[in-house]
Amino acid sequence: MELSFQPAVVVEVTKVRPGYQELRVDCSGKTAQAINFPSLTGLCEPGDRITINTTAVDLNLGTGGWHFVMAVYEKSARLNGLEGRGHIMKLRYTPAQGRVLSVEEEASAYHHIFQGGFDLEETPVMVGSLHSMLAPCAFAFKHAAPRKRLAYLMSDGAGLPLHLSRAVPQLKEAGLIDATVTFGHAFGGDLEAVNVYSALLAARHVCRADAIVILMGPGVVGTGTKWGTTALEQGIFLNAVKQLKGRPIALVRMSEADPRSRHRGVSHHTLTVLRHIAPRGCTVPLPQICRDDTEIVSALDGMEHTLSWWDTEAVFAALVSSGLDLATMGRGPAEDALFFHAALAAGLEGAVLSAAGHKEENIRM
Numbered sequence: 001m002e003l004s005f006q007p008a009v010v011v012e013v014t015k016v017r018p019g020y021q022e023l024r025v026d027c028s029g030k031t032a033q034a035i036n037f038p039s040l041t042g043l044c045e046p047g048d049r050i051t052i053n054t055t056a057v058d059l060n061l062g063t064g065g066w067h068f069v070m071a072v073y074e075k076s077a078r079l080n081g082l083e084g085r086g087h088i089m090k091l092r093y094t095p096a097q098g099r100v101l102s103v104e105e106e107a108s109a110y111h112h113i114f115q116g117g118f119d120l121e122e123t124p125v126m127v128g129s130l131h132s133m134l135a136p137c138a139f140a141f142k143h144a145a146p147r148k149r150l151a152y153l154m155s156d157g158a159g160l161p162l163h164l165s166r167a168v169p170q171l172k173e174a175g176l177i178d179a180t181v182t183f184g185h186a187f188g189g190d191l192e193a194v195n196v197y198s199a200l201l202a203a204r205h206v207c208r209a210d211a212i213v214i215l216m217g218p219g220v221v222g223t224g225t226k227w228g229t230t231a232l233e234q235g236i237f238l239n240a241v242k243q244l245k246g247r248p249i250a251l252v253r254m255s256e257a258d259p260r261s262r263h264r265g266v267s268h269h270t271l272t273v274l275r276h277i278a279p280r281g282c283t284v285p286l287p288q289i290c291r292d293d294t295e296i297v298s299a300l301d302g303m304e305h306t307l308s309w310w311d312t313e314a315v316f317a318a319l320v321s322s323g324l325d326l327a328t329m330g331r332g333p334a335e336d337a338l339f340f341h342a343a344l345a346a347g348l349e350g351a352v353l354s355a356a357g358h359k360e361e362n363i364r365m
Contacts, residue, residue: 003055005070008034010048019163019188023069025052032057036069037161039188040096049073070095088194090187091160100192103181103202113205114198120246123204124353125212126346127238128251129231129269131158132328133343134215135167137251138176139322140315140347141211141354148354149178151209153199154186155237157230159217162188166325174324179207186217196240204246211354212246224262231269235277247353248282250274250305251346254290257336258329266299280304285349287312287341310345319344 008025014033015022021036021044034052036044044050052067086101101107104114126137134152141150152171154162162168162182171177182189183199191206193199196214203209214237221230234250241248253267262268274284282305290296291309300307319326319340320333326340333340 003053004058005051005053005055008032008050008052008067010044010046010050012046013044017163017169019161025050025067027052027054027067032067033065034067034069035164036072037163039161039163040098041069042072044069044072086192088192090185090192092185098187100187102198103191103193103206104198110202110206113201118201118205120200120204120241120244122245122247123209123212124247124249124350125200125214125237125241126249126251126350127214127234127241128343128346129216129234129253129267129273130220130328131165131167131215131218132326132339133251133253133346134213135171135176135324135326136319136340136343137213137347137350138171139319139324140312140344141213141351142176143315143318144348144351145210145355148210148351149208150176150350151179151181151203151207151212152177153181153183153193153196153203153212153214154189155196155214155216155233156184156186157216157233158219158221160186162186162217164218170325179203179209181207196237197244200240200244200246211350213350215251226268226272229269231267232273232277234269235273238273238278238282242279242281248279249346249349249353250278250282250284252284252286252300252342254296254338254342255336256338257331265293265296271299274300274303274305278305281306283308283349283353285310285342285345287338287345289313289341290338308345308349310348312341312344312348315344315348316341 008027012024023034025034050072051070053070054067085107086099088102089097091097180189181191181199183193203212238248253270284305285308288311328339
């Protein structure tokens with residue numbers, strides 16, 4: 001693995017939120033911007049000498065022009081030390097490895113849940129392939145079932161620190177997400193888990209979630225091939241949901257504006273998952289607005305899954321006026337409405353399934 005890095009000096013801390021700093025830095029006489037995760041490196045202050053990873057920017061990749069702080073020098077009073085409990089390492093055997101208290105380990109109060117006697121109890125689980133699906137899916141879920149609890153599980157298929165997400169703190173503050181679990185090498189959730197199975201059980205039995213949504217963090221890895229993308233984790237996670245006796249719901253990646261033909265209509269990533277990886281019998285929610293689109297319908301026809309159709313127009317209008325930060329691949333609802341309608345349909349599906357058998361819940365459509 002190759003990486004490029006160089007020294008820099010912090011000029012200004014421009015934005016702070018828990019576990020996250022944005023910096024303006026001087027790098028060999030040029031001004032640049034960098035992101036720092038204090039849990040990995042310690043807090044930065046103006047004047048600090050740092051080392052930044054410049055690899056993605058040097059390659060003109062999709063980090064938005066941001067470097068990442070690798071190390072902070074001097075200021076020994078702010079050096080990190082070990083506190084608390086836990087013996088599970090994330091980012092294992094790298095210079096950034098760190099320990100967490102995973103929800104499964106013996107020191108956890110919830111250790112007993114993961115011995116084999118618990119399942120998902122038919123909890124609906126919405127599984128998708130892009131972090132940008134989170135806001136519309138969660139919004140639709142809470143719009144329809146405001147008293148139900150929703151947990152977000154973040155995989156390690158893209159960005160690993162949950163603190164990188166702009167959406168998660170906004171959604172938690174708005175009451176649209178009730179709990180977060182990071183699993184694999186992703187970190188920073190309310191709970192840490194070793195894998196998707198234990199993360200699912202933690203969401204149901206520790207967070208007491210009535211529904212769950214699983215998506216990777218910001219970003220996605222793709223190679224323009226059928227099999228070379230982290231988006232295919234969607235099928236693996238749908239299998240896990242079914243094996244744990246949950247109700248698997250597949251979020252459909254759709255677009256009317258993506259410049260790449262393979263992602264217009266129904267994305268080839270979604271089609272690969274539903275045709276070749278996901279277990280039979282998943283629910284596949286779709287927006288009514290594309291029911292008469294023969295190309296979309298034929299792409300999904302004949303699969304051994306259940307298509308469900310949802311009127312998303314009203315909730316779409318509410319989403320647009322919600323003030324949430326909404327974008328996918330740089331496009332908002334005005335530029336790529338179909339993407340957001342599809343994610344909204346999944347949220348509505350999850351809300352209705354979460355309320356099945358619970359007459360006290362008022363479902364609003």
